[in-house]
Amino acid sequence: QQQVRQSPQSLTVWEGETAILNCSYEDSTFDYFPWYWQFPRESPALLIAIRPVSNKKEDGRFTIFFNKREKKLSLHITDSQPGDSATYFCAASVGDNSKLIWGLGTSLVVNP
Template sequence: QQQVRQSPQSLTVWEGGTTVLTCSYEDSTFNYFPWYQQFPGEGPALLISILSVSDKKEDGRFTTFFNKREKKLSLHIIDSQPGDSATYFCAASAGSNNRIFFGDGTQLVVKP
C-alpha cells in the first residue's frame, strides 16, 4: 500500500505562473513532511519541509501547506521560472522508524 500519494504525475506551466503540487497520506503518525527537488542527472535535494504542528511554511517563492484533518499537503511555487523545471517529490515520516516514505514524484516543466 502506497503511503504517500502525489499528483499530478506531470505538469506544464508558463513562466510567471503559479505551480501547485499536492499529496495525501494515510498514516496519522506521520509528523514530518519534506519536499525534495531533483534536477536531471542529479540526486534529490531537500527543498522545504514542514512539521505537523504548523500549517504553512514559506521559503522565498516556495510555500508548503499542511492540512492535518484532511491528511493533505501541497507545494505552491509562485512566479515559476524555467529554472524550476525539475521533478518534485513529497514525502512523509513518523520520525520513530528512521525512514521517509516518498510519493511517486511530479515532473514540472516551466515554459518561457
C-alpha cells in the same frame, strides 16, 4: 499500497504562473513532511519541509500548505521559473525520521 500519493504526475506551467503540487498521506502518525527536488541527471535535494505543528511553511517562492484533518499538503511555487523544472518528491516520516516514505513524484516543466 502507496502511503504517500502525489498528483499530478506531471505538470506544465508558463513562466510567472503559480504551480501547485499536491500530496496526500495515509498514516496519521506521520509528523515530518519534506519536499525534495531532483533536476535531470542530479540527485534529490531537500527543498522545504514542514511539521504538523504548522499549517504553512514559506521559503521565498516556495510555500507548503498543510491540512492535517484531511491528511493533505500542497507545494505552491509562485512566479515559476524555467530553472524550477524538476521532479518534486513529497515524503513523510514519523519519530526519529530514520525512514522516509516517498511519493512517486511530480514532474514539473516551466516553459519560458
